[in-house]
Amino acid sequence: MPKTVVHVFHDDDDSLAIGTRVAQRIQEIAPEQGVSVEVFCFGPAQRRLGGAGGSAAVATFNRQIDELIAGGVRVGACVNAARAEGTEDKLTARGLELSVARDEFLRFTLEQATVVTF
Numbered sequence: 001m002p003k004t005v006v007h008v009f010h011d012d013d014d015s016l017a018i019g020t021r022v023a024q025r026i027q028e029i030a031p032e033q034g035v036s037v038e039v040f041c042f043g044p045a046q047r048r049l050g051g052a053g054g055s056a057a058v059a060t061f062n063r064q065i066d067e068l069i070a071g072g073v074r075v076g077a078c079v080n081a082a083r084a085e086g087t088e089d090k091l092t093a094r095g096l097e098l099s100v101a102r103d104e105f106l107r108f109t110l111e112q113a114t115v116v117t118f
Contacts, residue, residue, distance in 0.1 A: 005040060049087065074097055
């Protein structure tokens with residue numbers, strides 16, 4: 001099945017809020033097109049998964065991440081970064097799939113996924 005991966009890396013307000021909104025919008029029509037959607041948070045954006053930063057965009061980002069997970073979209077993040085920041089248990093409890101970023105990026109290639117980065 002074809003796949004679109006939304007890779008949220010940057011932690012500026014626009015990247016956080018728009019990147020996850022784009023994933024939601026794609027998910028609205030993807031199933032009827034036979035496409036799966038996945039989100040992968042890494043780098044500066046991953047540090048915002050705990051709400052750090054305090055802006056309205058960070059709150060929107062976290063709300064939209066939770067909505068994506070609730071809607072059945074796989075949302076992933078880097079396990080090594082989570083361990084380094086002490087957030088592994090918290091992110092797992094939220095429903096994020098933690099794995100080594102290197103492995104995920106290679107998986108996207110092997111699956112011939114389209115990756116859109118924010």
